[in-house]
Amino acid sequence: MSSVSPTEIKREFMKSKIGLIGVIILLSLVILSVVAITTIPIDTFKQWNNPGNWISYPKTSAPAWVNYFVMEKIPEHLILDNPTVVTKDDIISLTSHQFDVQYHYDDFPSDFIYEINVEYSGSQLLQISLIRPDNSQILLVSKSLPQSDSKITHHERIFSTDGNIKKNIQIHFSEMGFYNQNTTSENMIFANNNGDVLKGNYLFLVNIYGINENVNVIDSKLILGGKAYGMMGTDELRRDLAVGLLWGTPLALFIGIAVAVGSVIVGLIYGVYAGFKGKKTDEAMMRFNDVIYALPALPFLIILAVTISNSIFLLVGFLMIFSWVGIAKVSRSMALQIKTRQYVEASQMMGQKNSKIVFKHIIPQLLPYAFASIAISVPAAITTEAGLSFLGLGDPTFPTWGQILHDANTYGAAARGIWWWIVPPGMMIAITGLAFVFIGNALDAIVNPKLKK
Amino acid sequence: MGLKRYIAIRSLTMFGVLMITLLLTIALVGSNMDVILKQGIVYQVRAEITENPAIAESFSTVEEFDKFIQDQIDQRIETLGLDEPWYSPQRVGFTMYKILILDFGNATFLTSDSGSSNVGDILLEKIPRTVLLFTTATIIISIIGIFLGALAGSKVGSAVDRITSAFAVISSSFPVWWIGMLMIFLFAFTYHIFPARATPSILPTEPGYILALLYHMALPLITIVMIGFGAWAYLVRNFMVGTMQEDFIIAKKSAGIDKKKIIYKHALKNAAPPIITILALSLSGSLGGAIITEAVFDWPGMGRLYFEAISVMDLPIIIGATYVLTVLFLISILVADLLYGYFDPRVKTE
Numbered sequence: 001m002s003s004v005s006p007t008e009i010k011r012e013f014m015k016s017k018i019g020l021i022g023v024i025i026l027l028s029l030v031i032l033s034v035v036a037i038t039t040i041p042i043d044t045f046k047q048w049n050n051p052g053n054w055i056s057y058p059k060t061s062a063p064a065w066v067n068y069f070v071m072e073k074i075p076e077h078l079i080l081d082n083p084t085v086v087t088k089d090d091i092i093s094l095t096s097h098q099f100d101v102q103y104h105y106d107d108f109p110s111d112f113i114y115e116i117n118v119e120y121s122g123s124q125l126l127q128i129s130l131i132r133p134d135n136s137q138i139l140l141v142s143k144s145l146p147q148s149d150s151k152i153t154h155h156e157r158i159f160s161t162d163g164n165i166k167k168n169i170q171i172h173f174s175e176m177g178f179y180n181q182n183t184t185s186e187n188m189i190f191a192n193n194n195g196d197v198l199k200g201n202y203l204f205l206v207n208i209y210g211i212n213e214n215v216n217v218i219d220s221k222l223i224l225g226g227k228a229y230g231m232m233g234t235d236e237l238r239r240d241l242a243v244g245l246l247w248g249t250p251l252a253l254f255i256g257i258a259v260a261v262g263s264v265i266v267g268l269i270y271g272v273y274a275g276f277k278g279k280k281t282d283e284a285m286m287r288f289n290d291v292i293y294a295l296p297a298l299p300f301l302i303i304l305a306v307t308i309s310n311s312i313f314l315l316v317g318f319l320m321i322f323s324w325v326g327i328a329k330v331s332r333s334m335a336l337q338i339k340t341r342q343y344v345e346a347s348q349m350m351g352q353k354n355s356k357i358v359f360k361h362i363i364p365q366l367l368p369y370a371f372a373s374i375a376i377s378v379p380a381a382i383t384t385e386a387g388l389s390f391l392g393l394g395d396p397t398f399p400t401w402g403q404i405l406h407d408a409n410t411y412g413a414a415a416r417g418i419w420w421w422i423v424p425p426g427m428m429i430a431i432t433g434l435a436f437v438f439i440g441n442a443l444d445a446i447v448n449p450k451l452k453k
Numbered sequence: 454m455g456l457k458r459y460i461a462i463r464s465l466t467m468f469g470v471l472m473i474t475l476l477l478t479i480a481l482v483g484s485n486m487d488v489i490l491k492q493g494i495v496y497q498v499r500a501e502i503t504e505n506p507a508i509a510e511s512f513s514t515v516e517e518f519d520k521f522i523q524d525q526i527d528q529r530i531e532t533l534g535l536d537e538p539w540y541s542p543q544r545v546g547f548t549m550y551k552i553l554i555l556d557f558g559n560a561t562f563l564t565s566d567s568g569s570s571n572v573g574d575i576l577l578e579k580i581p582r583t584v585l586l587f588t589t590a591t592i593i594i595s596i597i598g599i600f601l602g603a604l605a606g607s608k609v610g611s612a613v614d615r616i617t618s619a620f621a622v623i624s625s626s627f628p629v630w631w632i633g634m635l636m637i638f639l640f641a642f643t644y645h646i647f648p649a650r651a652t653p654s655i656l657p658t659e660p661g662y663i664l665a666l667l668y669h670m671a672l673p674l675i676t677i678v679m680i681g682f683g684a685w686a687y688l689v690r691n692f693m694v695g696t697m698q699e700d701f702i703i704a705k706k707s708a709g710i711d712k713k714k715i716i717y718k719h720a721l722k723n724a725a726p727p728i729i730t731i732l733a734l735s736l737s738g739s740l741g742g743a744i745i746t747e748a749v750f751d752w753p754g755m756g757r758l759y760f761e762a763i764s765v766m767d768l769p770i771i772i773g774a775t776y777v778l779t780v781l782f783l784i785s786i787l788v789a790d791l792l793y794g795y796f797d798p799r800v801k802t803e
Contacts, residue, residue: 019623075532107685158622193644254778287466290466290470291466291469291470291473294466294467294470294472294779294783294786295470295474295477295779296775296778296779296782298744298745299744299759299774299775299778300477300775301776302744302759302760302763303478303482303763303771304480304481305483306763306766307481307485308481355538379625379626383626383628386628386631387628387630388749390628390630390745391744391745391748391760391763392764393763405631405634408634409634409749413632414637414641414642414649415642415649417638417642417643419638422631422634422638423635425631426627426628426631426632426634426635429626429627429628429631430626430627430628430631433625433626433627434622434623434626436626437622437625437626438622441622445574
């Protein structure tokens with residue numbers, strides 16, 4: 001075994017195209033993790049399994065960019081929470097929230113919901129009306145908010161299935177002469193005379209009238225239900241998959257790197273110590289190594305996850321138990337060779353402590369090999385964790401890629417053609433694995449000159 | 454070290470490993486097993502009393518009646534030896550003894566297709582199916598892998614070599630079960646070529662069963678082979694590259710012996726010991742790794758049984774299946790070791 005100096009490794013590595021590609025992918029993944037940690041509030045992923053958090057999102061919606069590739073534009077799910085606000089203070093005060101919608105899709109929205117959180121006193125009137133692209137105005141809702149003498153906060157959700165809306169629409173369209181009572185409200189108001197989608201500019205007006213001007217709208221949101229949403233779409237439980245995929249990146253990197261580094265360090269020290277000590281110690285340590293090696297890993301991981309805990313940190317520990325063995329074997333045989341070198345024997349004769357010889361003279365020689373093994377053992381750790389999560393044994397507090405795939409499988413994503421629920425998580429697992437395999441192979445080729453040719 | 458002594462030491466280690474595995478499994482599931490068994494007894498006693506109202510009528514006070522029930526429960530727990538904790542030496546010893554003689558007891562929830570709840574029967578029904586799928590896959594993988602690897606290794610740097618290496622590296626980082634999901638999505642639901650569920654819909658007793666099974670096996674088989682052969686080819690290629698640089702091959706080349714003959718007769722034979730070792734290991738490894746793949750394809754073998762047992766905590770099956778998987782794994786390690794010793798004479802004289 002020839003030793004390779006760090007500068008030499010660096011120079012050789014810069015020459016390896018595959019290695020550089022691996023580094024580039026890894027860097028992008030690290031950037032993605034940083035983006036995830038800084039831009040997405042940490043409670044979002046803590047809320048991953050809380051359905052209440054995702055209520056205003058659409059169910060199983062395709063990614064929004066699908067519209068660039070299809071002829072029939074799928075209506076996008078719009079969450080409008082930034083209306084133009086107009087207030088008028090007169091004898092009768094008016095607070096008006098105006099939502100402007102550019103509707104140019106080829107299908108009707110699935111529904112619409114208006115959500116308001118308002119603080120007021122006295123009696124207030126809430127009116128929602130709509131100005132359509134053909135400039136006709138429809139009154140949708142007109143209702144008074146509960147009367148109160150003191151200041152109260154009122155929260156209300158008005159759904160498109162509301163009976164008042166249906167009645168108002170009936171009145172409006174009957175006058176025009178084409179009311180069809182089998183059609184839903186949203187299909188009525190977004191349709192032209194022939195019943196097709198009327199494309200153009202819609203303006204939703206939400207007006208609150210009151211005698212005294214004590215109205216403070218805290219939150220006002222119009223949700224126009226669609227079948228396409230965001231970068232990555234949503235799943236059956238309305239969760240935004242982009243959040244899950246983004247947060248999966250730092251988690252996968254953490255699991256992979258922690259397991260790989262931990263097991264390589266343990267394996268290296270164990271193997272080198274056994275090889276260096278030799279004789280009975282070596283024999284005993286290697287027999288123990290054989291025992292761990294012969295344990296069936298996956299069944300045991302499953303039992304451990306079920307009986308002890310499925311915490312992600314413990315899982316990292318469990319994975320380490322099974323992955324240091326191979327490295328220990330190789331380090332031992334390398335240590336056996338290095339032990340016979342003259343400088344090691346010389347320092348032994350000079351009476352240096354064993355621990356010092358191991359850490360100063362033998363382990364540094366094995367470091368290039370150790371780095372290569374770290375890179376090579378990362379993908380296995382990531383896929384094993386993903387596999388366990390896929391079986392439903394993952395840590396429910398963290399959304400990992402494996403868990404997204406588990407949910408996809410549970411809700412029959414393959415049978416229902418929900419490709420955006422299956423393809424991206426697996427691609428992420430594969431890409432992450434690939435980055436480390438590339439780096440590992442490039443390092444391996446440098447450290448093991450036998451493979452060079 | 455003589456070969457006999459070598460075998461003896463290996464076998465002893467293997468037996469030790471088997472015992473440790475068993476102990477670990479019992480230690481991990483033991484406390485849960487106690488809880489489940491005790492609950493079972495309570496349920497059983499209650500059921501008997503509700504079935505026979507005469508018992509309840511014979512008591513005048515509620516306290517007396519409750520005491521009677523509790524006594525009944527305690528009595529049964531004692532007869533079954535459950536009053537001692539699961540980690541008491543007698544109980545652990547007894548459990549291990551029973552498992553060693555392959556008496557796994559009865560499953561708590563799951564049954565075999567024929568309705569038996571005996572763990573031995575269930576395992577005997579599932580093992581052949583897993584062997585059928587995964588052994589077939591491993592054999593196909595190794596055949597493709599050895600030939601492709603030999604071809605790539607003999608022409609280092611050629612197009613075949615590059616494609617094989619690239620494919621090996623890329624395919625090894627894809628989880629098989631994810632590719633399985635994609636395959637199901639593509640070939641079962643988008644193009645209706647293969648069935649999505651790998652369990653045949655007809656009963657094993659019907660005449661067309663074998664054909665139906667093979668048809669259902671196609672999709673998982675293709676997936677496993679597709680993901681597996683690249684890594685094999687790459688391994689064989691690396692051994693071949695090493696061997697092709699040896700002096701005796703160069704000598705044969707310069708003597709003008711046909712190149713094909715050199716590759717397949719001399720070089721491959723020389724690379725045989727490590728290849729055979731890996732073959733033996735991957736045969737057994739595939740059995741353990743089958744858990745997730747079988748869950749995806751719904752293949753009715755050991756892996757899915759294990760998964761189902763875990764999800765309902767059917768402990769006798771978990772223990773039995775872990776034991777069988779460990780035994781198979783250990784046997785193949787042993788066989789691999791012995792084959793290695795047989796093919797590589799250096800081991801014997803070490």
